Amino acid sequence: MSGRDTVLGDIRSALVDVPDAEVPDGDPALHDPRSQQAGLDVVELFIERAADYRATVVRVPPSDAVAAVGRALTRAGARSLVVPPGFPEDLVPEGPWSRLEDAPPLTVRQLDAADAVLSTVAAAIALTGTVVLDSGPGQGRRVLTLLPDQHVCVVRASRIAADVPEALSLLHPRRPLTLISGPSATSDIELDRVEGVHGPRTLDIVVIADE
Amino acid sequence: MSGADNVVWLGTPPFPEAARAALADTRLRANLRRATGTIRDRRLAVTAELDDWEDLRDTAAAVKRRTLRHLDRHLLRLEETVTAAGGTVHWAADAAEANAIVTRLVQATGESEIVKVKSMTTQEIGLNEALAEAGIRAYETDLAELIVQLDGDRPSHILVPAIHRGRSEIREIFRRQMGKWGRPAPEGLTDDPRDLAEAARLHLREKFLRAKVAVSGANFAAADTGTVVVVESEGNGRMCLTLPETLITVMGIEKVLPSFADLDVFLRLLPRSSTGERMNPYTSLWTGVTEGDGPQDFHLVLLDNGRTATLADEVGRQALSCIRCSACLNVCPVYERTGGHAYGSVYPGPIGAVLTPQLVGVENAASLPFASTLCGACYDACPVKIDIPEVLVHLRAKAVEAKRRDRLLPTPEAFAMKAAGVVLSSPRRLAAVQRLAALGARLVARDGWIGVLPGPFARWSGTRDTPAPARESLRAWWRRTREAGRTTTEGKGR
Numbered sequence: 001m002s003g004r005d006t007v008l009g010d011i012r013s014a015l016v017d018v019p020d021a022e023v024p025d026g027d028p029a030l031h032d033p034r035s036q037q038a039g040l041d042v043v044e045l046f047i048e049r050a051a052d053y054r055a056t057v058v059r060v061p062p063s064d065a066v067a068a069v070g071r072a073l074t075r076a077g078a079r080s081l082v083v084p085p086g087f088p089e090d091l092v093p094e095g096p097w098s099r100l101e102d103a104p105p106l107t108v109r110q111l112d113a114a115d116a117v118l119s120t121v122a123a124a125i126a127l128t129g130t131v132v133l134d135s136g137p138g139q140g141r142r143v144l145t146l147l148p149d150q151h152v153c154v155v156r157a158s159r160i161a162a163d164v165p166e167a168l169s170l171l172h173p174r175r176p177l178t179l180i181s182g183p184s185a186t187s188d189i190e191l192d193r194v195e196g197v198h199g200p201r202t203l204d205i206v207v208i209a210d211e
Numbered sequence: 212m213s214g215a216d217n218v219v220w221l222g223t224p225p226f227p228e229a230a231r232a233a234l235a236d237t238r239l240r241a242n243l244r245r246a247t248g249t250i251r252d253r254r255l256a257v258t259a260e261l262d263d264w265e266d267l268r269d270t271a272a273a274v275k276r277r278t279l280r281h282l283d284r285h286l287l288r289l290e291e292t293v294t295a296a297g298g299t300v301h302w303a304a305d306a307a308e309a310n311a312i313v314t315r316l317v318q319a320t321g322e323s324e325i326v327k328v329k330s331m332t333t334q335e336i337g338l339n340e341a342l343a344e345a346g347i348r349a350y351e352t353d354l355a356e357l358i359v360q361l362d363g364d365r366p367s368h369i370l371v372p373a374i375h376r377g378r379s380e381i382r383e384i385f386r387r388q389m390g391k392w393g394r395p396a397p398e399g400l401t402d403d404p405r406d407l408a409e410a411a412r413l414h415l416r417e418k419f420l421r422a423k424v425a426v427s428g429a430n431f432a433a434a435d436t437g438t439v440v441v442v443e444s445e446g447n448g449r450m451c452l453t454l455p456e457t458l459i460t461v462m463g464i465e466k467v468l469p470s471f472a473d474l475d476v477f478l479r480l481l482p483r484s485s486t487g488e489r490m491n492p493y494t495s496l497w498t499g500v501t502e503g504d505g506p507q508d509f510h511l512v513l514l515d516n517g518r519t520a521t522l523a524d525e526v527g528r529q530a531l532s533c534i535r536c537s538a539c540l541n542v543c544p545v546y547e548r549t550g551g552h553a554y555g556s557v558y559p560g561p562i563g564a565v566l567t568p569q570l571v572g573v574e575n576a577a578s579l580p581f582a583s584t585l586c587g588a589c590y591d592a593c594p595v596k597i598d599i600p601e602v603l604v605h606l607r608a609k610a611v612e613a614k615r616r617d618r619l620l621p622t623p624e625a626f627a628m629k630a631a632g633v634v635l636s637s638p639r640r641l642a643a644v645q646r647l648a649a650l651g652a653r654l655v656a657r658d659g660w661i662g663v664l665p666g667p668f669a670r671w672s673g674t675r676d677t678p679a680p681a682r683e684s685l686r687a688w689w690r691r692t693r694e695a696g697r698t699t700t701e702g703k704g705r
Contacts, residue, residue, distance in 0.1 A: 004302035007464065010519035011283045017525055024281035025469060049489065105503070108420050108454060128490035141504040142453045142495075146446065165475035173436035173471045174296070176501050179478075179494035184446035187486050188355035188371055189378055189404040191246040197354065197408050198415065199446025199493060 042126040042160045043209055049129030053182030054195050055203040065208045069093050069118065069152055072204035076150045078116040082106070084144050086137025087118055091154055102140050111147040117200075118152050119145050122177075123167045124160040129182065131155060131205065132167055134175040142176055151200040153180075157209040217306075217337040218517070218571050220365065223555030225578035230549040242377045243550050247541045253487025254538060254592075260489070261479075271476050272596035275532035278469055279522060285434040285467045286513060292437030296499020298509040309514050310341035313426060313459055316510055317347050320457050322423045328441060328448045329353035330428025331369060331535055332461050332514060334557045335570075338426065349426070350392070350418050352447035354411050361388035367551030367559060369537040370485050375550050378402040389414050415447065425451035425506070429462040430481065430534070432511075433471040438498045439511065440474065442481055444491050452495050458506035464513050465522075465531040477534060480594040484536035517570030526605040530565045532595040537562075539589035539599060545582060554579060561589035565602040573606055574613040580606035623667065638686075645684040652679040 043059070051057045060068045070093030073081065081097040092099070100106060100114055120138030121131045131153050133139045138154075145151050161167040171177055184199030195201075223229060233239060258264050278285055290300040303309035317325060325342070327333065327349050339349040339360075351360040358373040359366050362384045366372030373381070385396040385407065394414045400406055427448070431440040439460055441448050452458060468474065474496075482491040500509050522528050540546045540560030551559030556567040556576065564583055568576040580603050589599040614622055621629065634640050655661055656679035664672040683691075 002302070003304050003308050006304040007302045007513065007515045007519065008283050008286070010304070010515060011286070011464070011522065014519045014523035015280060015282070018280045022280065024277070024284050053488070053492070112416070112420060125490070130490050135501070135504055142449070143505075146449050146453055164478050165472075168472065168475050168478075173433065173438045173496070174498050176498075176504055177494075177496040178449065179490065179496075181488070181490040181492050183492065184444070185492045186354045186404075186408055186445045187250075188353070188358070188373060188445075189381060189407055190242070191249045191371060191374065191486075192404055193486075194404045194408050196405075197412055197445035197447070198352075198419070198450055 040126065040162050042162050043157045043207065045162075046124055046126040046129060046155075046160045047207060049126065050131075050182065050205055051129070053129055053185075055129065055182045055205050057205045057207065059207045059209050062208055062210070065154065065206060066091050066093050068206045069154065070095055072152050072206065073097060073116055073150070076116065076202055076204075078150060080114045080116070082111065082114050082117040082140075082144055082148055084117070084119055084138055084140030086140075087120060088138065088154075092118065102144060105141070106144075108143065108147065111143060114148040116150040116152060117145050117148040118154070121153060121155050121159055122175075123170045124155050125162075125164055125167045125179075126160050127163045130164075130167070131180050132171060133178045133180065134171060136175065142178060145178070145180075146199060149200055150202040150204065151180075151183075152204040152206065155205055155207050157207060160207075217340075217557050218335050218567055219576055220555050220557075223552075226549075226553055226555070226582040227578060229553035229555060230545075230582070233549040233553045238377070239375055239550050240548060242375055243547055245377075246371070246374050247547045250487055250541045254484060254541070255487075257483045257487055257489055261483075267476055267480055268594055268596050271480050271534075271594060272532065274468065274473050274476065275534075275595050276529065278467065279465065279528060279531055282464060282467070282522065285469055286464060288434040289432055289437060289467050289511075290513075292434065293432075293439075293499055293509075293511050294437075296437045298437070298499040298511055301510060301512045303512055303514045303516070305516050306336035306514075309336050309461060309512055309516070310338055312512055313338060313461065314342060314345045314347065316457070316459050317342065317424055318345065320424050320508075322347075324348040324350065324418075324422070325424040325426055326350050326352050326418055326422040326451050326455065327356075327425065328427035328443065328451045329356045329372075330426070330461065331557065332428045332463050333426060334366060336461070336514065336516060338461070350415070352415050352419070352451060353443075354408065354445060354447075357411055357415070358384055361385070361392060365552060366557065368540060369535050369558065369560070369562070370540075371537075375552065378404060378407065381407055385410050393418060415450075419447075419450040419454055422451070422455045424457045424459070425455040426459045426461065427451055429460050429466055429511075431474060431477055432462060432467050433469075433474060434467050435470040436498055438471055438474075438496050440478075441495050442478075442491050443493050443495075444486065446493055449493055449495055452497065453505045455506055457508040457510075459510045459512065461512045461514055464515055464518050465533075481534055481536055484534075484538040484592070484594040517572075520572070521566070521569040524569065524605075527565065527569050527602050529597050530562070530569060530599075530602055532597055533562050533566065534595060535562075536594055538592040538594065542588040542592045543583075544586060544588070545584060549582075554582065561599045561603075562597070565597070565599055565606060568606050568610070573609045574617070577610045577613065580604075580610055623670075642684065642686060645680070645687070649680045649682055649684070653682070 122134035123132040355373040368374040382402040546560040
């Protein structure tokens with residue numbers, strides 16, 4: 001017998017107490033996940049929560065967005081910048097950095113040597129201060145936003161959802177998804193939180209809000 | 212069970228013996244107190260932020276219980292969706308089968324080293340040891356797992372396997388061992404957690420960049436879409452899930468969820484319960500393979516290894532709802548004092564005390580259901596509401612049964628219970644024993660308390676002080692003071 005038949009057979013004999021008539025998705029959800037978020041100022045909350053986990057967050061009007069991205073790169077001293085395919089040209093600042101495109105695909109060594117990467121987001125979550133990437137336009141392959149030391153993320157206010165359920169409903173499961181809440185961190189030493197382990201050491205979020 | 216199986220560590224003493232040794236280690240106790248205290252405060256702060264925390268727990272518990280009752284259907288659906296998305300699904304009845312599958316898959320790539328995301332399941336099956344036998348080196352990339360691996364140690368906590376180590380011990384391990392596994396620790400390494408984390412980053416970066424094969428566990432998998440989820444903090448998970456060409460995920464069969472939408476509940480519960488964060492830094496979700504992005508060869512190994520045996524027990528089944536957050540460890544007064552090694556299993560703490568005996572058979576971990584005061588803090592903390600005290604009591608009964616089956620003569624405990632049954636079933640015998648006990652107790656008690664007793668009584672009295680019985684039992688006192696007037700009082704009332 002194959003492992004598959006053995007495991008499935010053992011599951012079925014373990015569940016003899018479950019009536020045949022019982023349907024797998026019987027009960028309605030006990031909980032309405034969207035009940036308590038009415039009236040939240042999601043933009044303000046997102047900024048507060050993302051900053052709480054040591055992301056550097058600024059809120060700017062559309063007219064100042066490209067300058068804000070430039071200031072973030074300058075602050076960290078970026079000399080090379082990865083720009084994913086589909087990233088809005090009008091948000092790529094001029095500065096003392098060389099520009100790397102992912103066509104043809106950059107090698108991991110090139111990405112490891114790059115200082116910074118720009119990206120848009122697929123969604124953001126206010127309550128947890130999270131940004132969600134889905135490898136869509138302006139974000140590129142997952143590895144682009146993983147290896148450089150600084151990740152500068154541009155978030156349009158309309159992309160900010162109140163909580164996890166609203167954000168998940170905006171996403172397509174078939175795409176690779178990455179939820180990012182602050183820079184990389186560990187609690188492995190005495191359960192004390194330390195930022196900056198393997199992912200980008202710095203996460204900059206530029207929230208573009210209407211004036 | 213295979214020799215490589217790690218659910219129960221062979222040669223470790225039973226819990227009471229191991230606990231005694233652990234309690235004598237003052238540094239261990241200081242490390243544990245500090246770490247569990249920190250995490251408890253953080254968990255309470257972030258769970259209190261949500262008005263609907265209890266609703267979330269109820270929902271999660273209901274989803275998990277219901278999923279388990281139809282586990283076969285959900286797994287078949289998962290197999291179908293993962294396959295449709297370009298992945299390959301394998302089924303393993305036990306640790307040996309799972310190890311053989313992973314070894315074969317790694318060998319097929321021609322590689323002799325792999326990088327690993329922290330995974331309880333691969334710990335449980337002893338995958339690293341099995342791969343080593345096949346000449347394949349597995350590098351742990353989670354900081355705590357790295358500490359444990361470099362030190363040749365064993366994990367002592369589900370979330371933070373090196374919780375028993377303080378910062379200065381970690382610095383020593385890095386200084387001594389890193390050079391043997393790759394890039395040595397930097398000169399002048401301090402014991403500042405920032406410095407230690409940086410040393411791990413430098414040590415592992417080279418391994419990530421050249422890795423061709425990665426092995427991970429899974430926190431969840433959605434049956435309706437085939438989406439697999441890994442929740443992590445450091446970015447080592449993203450490295451392993453993104454950079455290699457081949458990704459092999461070993462997942463316990465109980466981790467499946469019916470739908471992608473169910474994730475919303477669990478992604479809110481898990482980080483708050485485990486690290487006390489509103490959200491962990493990184494969560495990766497992937498569905499099969501995506502052309503041009505990440506591993507192009509994805510294998511999902513579905514592991515039983517004792518889970519169906521657990522599923523067959525209608526009381527014990529709920530332990531399979533566990534999402535490995537480790538909140539129960541952090542609130543447990545027993546765990547806080549003994550640490551994880553005393554449990555002698557890859558699954559320590561309250562959840563280990565109910566999961567381990569069920570995975571390996573209660574006769575192979577008979578002391579674990581007793582490694583608890585039944586205070587119930589674990590049940591209060593559990594995000595999926597596993598009634599751990601209920602399962603503990605249930606397993607205690609099974610442990611006693613198992614012991615009785617294996618013996619010709621009754622155990623001393625069974626003998627004592629039998630005697631108690633004889634006494635308690637007769638008021639006359641009970642009264643006689645109470646009189647004798649009151650007399651005997653006054654001979655051995657000091658200031659009203661009975662301390663350590665000699666002989667067979669030491670097993671009870673060695674770990675507790677008992678108040679001496681009163682000179683007179685309640686029943687005797689009642690008879691002496693009230694009995695005489697009772698008939699007349701009643702007569703007046705009617």
